[in-house]
Amino acid sequence: MSYPASPLLVDVAADVPTVERRRLLTYAVPEHLIGQIEERQLVWVPVRDELTLAVVVRCHRELPSFPVRPLYAPVEPAFRLYPWQWEVAEWLCDETVCSLFEAVSPFLPPGISGHTVEVLRLRPGMPDAAPRLTSVQRALVDLLAERGEMTLEAARRALGRRLTTVVERLVAAGVIERAARVRPWSGPAATQRFVRLGPEAGNGLTPEQREALRRIQLLLARREGAPVPWDMLRREGVTASLLSGLAERGAIEILELPRLPAALAPQGSPVDLDLTPEQIRAWNHIRDALRGQRSQVFLLHGVTGSGKTELYLRATAECLREGRQAIVLVPEIALATQVLSRFAARFPGQVVFLHSALSGSERIAAWQAVARGQAPVVLGPRSALFAPVSRLGLVVIDEEHEAAYKQDAPPRYHARAVARQLVSRHDAVLLLGSATPDVSSAYACDQGEVIRLELRERVGPRVVRSDGQVERAPLLLPPVEIVDMRLELQRGNLGLFSQALLQALSEALAAGEQAILLLNRRGLATVVQCRACGHVESCPFCDVPLVYHADRGLLICHRCNFRRPPPSTCPACNSRAVSYYGAGTQRVERDIRRIFPEARVARWDQDVARRGLDPAELVRLARRHEVDIVIGTQMIAKGFDFPLVSTIGVINADTQLYLPDYRAGERTFQLLTQVAGRAGRRSPGGRVIVQTYTPDHYAIQAASRHDYQAFYREELAFRRRHGYPPFRRLVRLLYRHSDDLACQIAAESMAERLRAEATRLGLGDVEVLGPTPAFISRLRGRYQWQILLRGSDAQRLAAACTIDPGWVVDVDPISLL
Template sequence: MQYAEILVDVANRRLDQIFHYQVPPSLSLQAGMRVIVPLGHRQVQGIVLRTTEVLPEEVKGCVLKQVLGVVDDAFAIPEDLLKLALWMAERTICPIAQSLHAVWPLMKGKVEDWVVPLVSKEDEDVKTLKFLDPEFYKGFSVLFRSRQKALPLQVFLKRSGFNQGKLEELVKQGWLRLESRFTSGIPAGSAKQFHEETRLHENEGIESTQRDGDRDGNDRSTQRAEHWKLTSEQAQACQRIEKALAEKVYQTILLHGVTGSGKTEVYREVIAKMIAQGGTAILLVPEISLTSQVEHYFQKQFGKQVIVLHSGLKSGVKANAWQEIIKGQIKLVIGARSAVFAPLPNLRLIILDEEHEGAYRQDENPKYHARDVARKRMEQHQGVVVLGSATPSLEAYAAAQTGQIGFAKMEHRVADRPLPPVEIVDMREELIKGNRSMFSVALQSKLRLRLEKREQSIIFLNRRGYSTFVNCRECGYVARCPDCDVALTYHSQGQVMRCHYCNHEEAPPHNCPECGSRYIRFFGQGTQRVEEELRGLFPQARILRLDWDTTRNQENYERILTAFRKQDADILVGTQMLAKGLDFPNVTLVGVVAADQLLNMPDFRAKERAFQLLTQVAGRTGRSNKPGEVIIQTYSPQNRAIVLASQHDYPHFFWDEIKYRKERRYPPFTHIIRVVLLHEKEQTVIRAAHSLTEYLRLGILNNENENNDLVILGPAPAVLSRLKNKFRWQVLVKGKHLEPLSAFLHQGVQKYAQDSSSQGVQLSIEVDPLYMG
C-alpha cells in the first residue's frame, strides 16, 4: 500500500500539520502535485510532500482516507519552492497554506461539487424527454450548453431552476452524478494577452529610454556593453560579483554606490555575462511603478527573454507568465517583491535594487522580506544575492562591515559629476523674521531663479493630501475616523476629509461638532496644500503633483512622469515616490519642505528612514551636465540624521546609529517578533493579549527558551490602537538568536490557540518588523 504525506490548503493553525492519506492504485503521485483530499466533511486541495510505503508509528492503526484525484500534474510545485514555502511558514510563523499560495500563485481556487450528465444530448431518452416534460428538459439541457458539458453545483441549480431535492432524485435515477473538481480562481488567458498587458511596444520602449537616460547616470540609449565603457568603480564591482558567481557557492554582496554612480549598468553587465553562461536571474525593484522603466533598459538587449512580474498583473496574465517561465523560455525576470518566487530553471543570481526600501516587506501573511527569501533561494541554488543601494539598510551594512557578506562600493558619480550641495534652513528663524509661509525665503528665491532659467525643480513632502488634520481652536476637537481612531486628512480636491488607512470619507464641518464654534480650521502640511501655495507664489509656473491620490493607477503615474520628463511642467510636488530611481536631467533644485515629519515617528528606525529618504531625494538633482542643489527645511537643524544627509555621509551616520541600536538592544543586535491581536471588541482583544503573554511567560519559566536571553514586552495597545473598526493590542518578544526565538514563539502561539480566549481573535505576526504602527 502506498501513502502520501499531504499539506492541506486550509489557513488554520490547528490544521497546520502533515496529514497521511492512502494513494489509490489508479493514481501516480509525486512531490509537489496538487490533489483533492477529504478533510472532515468537506473536500479540499492539498499538496503532496512525498509518497511512502511506511507510516510513522503514531499513524499506524488509524483508518486513513484516500486521495480523491489530481488537480494538475502538468505544473507540479518544484521541490526547491516547496521547501522554500515550508521554510517561509516557519520563518514568518504563518500557516503553511498561506506560504504555499505566496510561493505558487497557480494554487488559487477551491474544491467544489460539479454536476455531470450521464447521458448525451443525442440519446433517445433525452430526445423523448423534450416532448414528454419540456420544463424538465429545459432545466436539464443547461448542462449540454456549457463548454465543459458540466457545471458547478450552485451554478447548475441557479440556471436550471431545480432544487436540492430534485437534484438528488435525478442522481438516484441515473441522469446525473456529482463529482468533486478543483475550480481555479485564475481565469484562462493567452500568451498574446500576457505580452500585450506586460510589455509596451518595442519602439515606444526605445523612445522612452532615449528620453530617460540612465537613472544611475548612464545614457539608456546605449544598451550594450560594447557601446559603453564602464567606469573603473563599475568594472571593479562587476569583477567582484562575477568572481562570486564563478565560485558557485552561496554568497550575498552589498553594492554600496552613491546616487548616480551607475549601479544599473553594473546589474546589466553582470546579468548579460551570467545569461551567456546558461544561467537565469531575477532583478527586483521596490515599486511596481518602476518596473516599466527598468524593463525598457533591459529589453533592448535581452528581448523576449525578459518578463515582468508583479502583483498588479491580472491573475490569468500572471498564470500565463508563470507557465512561460516554467517552460524555460525566460532568462531574466524583472519585478516587484513577489517576483522573488519566479520558478526560473538554473537560477544563479537575484538582485535587489534599492534594497533598503520597506516595500520589500510583505504586509499580509506570510509577512516575508524579499531580501530573506532571495538569500534562502540562492542558498538552495548556490547562487549570489546582490543588494544595491546608496543608503543601505543598517542590517546589510553591518553585515558587510563584519564580513558576514561581501562588499563592493562606488563612491563617485558617472563622469565624476559632483553630489549636489545641500543647504539646511532653520525654519524657526524664518518665523522670527515674520515669514509665515511654508517656504523659506531661500527656497522661494531659488525656485524663482529656476523658473527664469527654464530649469526644473522638485518639492518633496512626506505626506499627501491638503492638511494634516481638522481642528477646533476653541475646544481642541480633532476630526477623527470613526473606525480607525486616527485624524482625518482634508483634501481640497473634492472637499472631503479622508482616512488614509480605511478610506472612510466625510464632508468637512462648518462648525465644531463638539462645541458649535465657528473657529474650526485646517492645520498641517500636505502635498495638495504645498501645490496650492506654490501656485499662489508662482502663478506663471506649471506644477504637477505626484502622490498616491494622483497616481491610483499606473497610467496616471506614467502620464505625470512623462509630462515632467518632456519639460511640460516646471515644478513637481510629491511624496517619497520621488525618491525612488527617477532621473530628470533638467532638474537642478530639490526642496524638502518639512524634514521633521520624517524624524518624529514612534519607531526606532525613524532616523534611519529620515537619512535614507533625504539622501535619496537629494540625489534626484545634478544628474546631468547641469549642477544641482538641495534645500532642506527643518525645525531641528542640528539633528545628526539631517546634518549627515546634507553631507551625503552614510558611513558616519551608520556608526552613529549602530551605537544607538547597540545600547538599546535593537536590530541588528537582537531580533524582534511582533504579535498584533485584533478584534472588534476591545475587552476581547485585551483578554486575548494577556492570555498570550501568560503562555509566553510560562514558556520562559519552563525553560523552553534554550538561550535564556528573551525579553517579553507588553501586552500594550498598538500605536494605532484601532484600525478598520478593530482594536489592536500587541506583544513584542526580543531575543539574540532568531531560530530559537521563532521556535519559542511558535510553541507559545500553538498553546494559546487551544485557549478559549483565542476564539475569533485575529493574530498578525511579523518577524523583525520594519514599522511599529
C-alpha cells in the same frame, strides 16, 4: 459517510486555519488515482463539506487509528513544487511562524485557489454497458458519453437534478471520475511572438527554408542571440508559412511571450556604456562569482547616479550567457518604469513582467512563459521572487532598503531573506543595490557575511583627454543646505517655504531648469480643529485625525478611507471657529501655484496614483520639459530620473523623525539622501534645500553631507545601546478585537503564556515586552494590543508557543507603528 481504507495514504498540508502550524491531514488515495499522486503535488481534498487546496507532504501506507476520507483529485493542469521550492517553503514556515500551506502559497500558479471548477468525465476503459445503473445514473453516463467532460453545474442543469448522491455512487463504482480544473481566464493575454533557434539542425529543408533559416541566424547573431521578433522577420521577407515549416522540423522555436506594457516598451537601441574604474572593480567581482557558479551575496553600495543599473544589466547578460535565469526585483512597479524599460531594451524577447496588478490572463501567461523556460529574465516586485525558474543564476534586489520588500500578509517574509535562501540552493549570485543600504545589510558586510562593493562617484559625461583617450569626468553630488525653520519663524516667515527655497526655485525657473518639492504627507490640511473648544475631527473607526483634501472637498482617513464633508460648525460646541492646520502636498501645490503663477506644476502622490494616472506619463512630461515643478510624497524620491532637475526642496524633514519606531532615523536619512540624489544627475550645479525644525539630528546632518558612514556609526551605536536589530531580533505579536477590554485580556493571557514558555525552554535571553496598546490603538473599528519579543531566540519562542487564532505574528518587523 465512511469509506474503505486504501493501501496508499497521503498526509497533506491543507488551506485551513490551524493553531498547529505543521498540522497535517491524512487521506486515502482512491484506487484509480494510484500512480498519479506524488509528494509536493497540489491536490483537492474534502474538508467538512467543501473542497480545499492542499499539498502532499508524504505518501505512506501507515494506517491511522481513525477512518479516513478519500482524496478528491489532483489539480488540473497538474502542478508539483520543485524540491528547492519545497525546501524554501519549509524554511518560510519555520522562519515566519506561519502554516505550511501559507508558506507554499507564494509558489502556486496565479489564481489557482479562486478560479477552479469541478468537472465530471467517464473513467478511461469503462465498458459501454455498465451494470446495475439507476435511470438517473444511466442518464448522467449517457450525457458524459455524448458531450465528454462536463462541469458538475452543467450536468445538474442538463438533467435538472442535484446529482450529489448519484455522482458519489458512480465514482465509488469506478464508472466516472471527478477532477478540479483551473478555468481559463476570460480574455486572452496580449502576446508578442519571437523566434529562436530550435534543437534540430534543420536537415531536409527546402531551399526556401534554408534561406529563411540563414536570415534568422544572421539576425540572431546581430542581436547577440536574443530572440528575433516575428514582425521583424516578416519585414525581412520571411513568410509565416516558412516559419511554421521550420518550427515543425525543429529548426526554430516560436515563443509566445506576454506583451510588455507600453510604458515598458524598449526605448531605442540598447547602449553599452563605458564603465568607470569603480564600476570595473565591482564588475570583476560579480562576473567571477557568476562564472564560478558559486553562491555569493554582494551589497552594491553606490551613491545615486553611480551606475548600479548598468551593473545589473551586465550581470543579467552574463547569467544568460551561462544558460541560466535571472530575477530582478524593484520595490514598487509604479516607480520602476525607467529601470524596466532598460532591461526590455537590453534583452528583447527574453523579459516578462510579473506582478499581482496584471489581469488574470496576463499573469498566468507570464508565469507559464517562465515555467516553460521561454523567458529567462523575470522583472517585478517582491512576489516575482517566487517565479517558477528552474536554472536560477542571479537575483537582483534594487533599492534593497525599501520597506516594500516586506510582505504584510502570511507568510510575512522579507524578500532579502528569501533571496538568500534561493541563491544558496542554486549556487547563484544575489546582488543587493542601494545608495542607502539597510543598516542590517551594512552590518552583515562588517561581519563578513556579505561582500561590499562601493561606487562612491557618480557617472559623469564622456570627455576626451589630450592623448585621445576617452574617460568619464566625475560628477559631484549636489550640495545640501539645511534651513532652520525656527529662525525663519523668528524672522516673521509664517509660510511653508523658507526664503532660501523660494530664491532657489526662482533661479531654477529663470534658468529653464526643473525642481522637485517633497513633503511626505498628502492632503491640504492634516488637522481640522475647533479653536474654541479644541475638538479635533477624527475618524470614528480609527484613532487618527482626518485629513482635509481640497480637490475632493472631503475629510479622509488615511488608514481606513472613511470620508465625510468638513463641518461648518464644531460638532462639540457649535462654534464656527473651525480651523485647518498642518500641510500636505495639496497645500504645497496650492501655494506654489499662487507664488509662481507661470510655472507648470504637477503633483504626484498616492491620491494621484489611485486615480489611475500612469507614472510613465509624469516621466514623459518631465523629459519633454512640459512641467517645471514636481510636488509629491516619498514616491518621487525613488525611481525617477529627470535630467533637467537642478533644485530639490524638502518642506519638512521632521515628518517621521520622532515617530515611536526604532527605524525612524534610518527612514529619514534614506528619504533625504534619495531625494537629494534626484538633483544634478546629468550636469553639475544641482542644489538641495532641507527645511527642518531639528537641524542638529544626526540623520539630517549626515544626509546633508551625503555621509552614509557617519549616519551608520551613530545609528549602530543607538541600536546597540537599546538592543534593536541587528544586535537582537524582534518579533511583534498584534491582536485586534472590537472590544477594548476583551482585547487587553487576550493580550495579557498571551504574554503570560509566552513568559511561561520562555521559562520552560530556558530562553533567558528573550524579553517579553508588554502587552501595550499599539501606536494606533484602534483601526477600522477594532482595538489593537501588541506584544514584543526581543532577543536572539525571539523567533524560536514565537514558533514554540501555541498562538491562538486572530494573532498577527511578524518576525523581524520593519515597523513597530
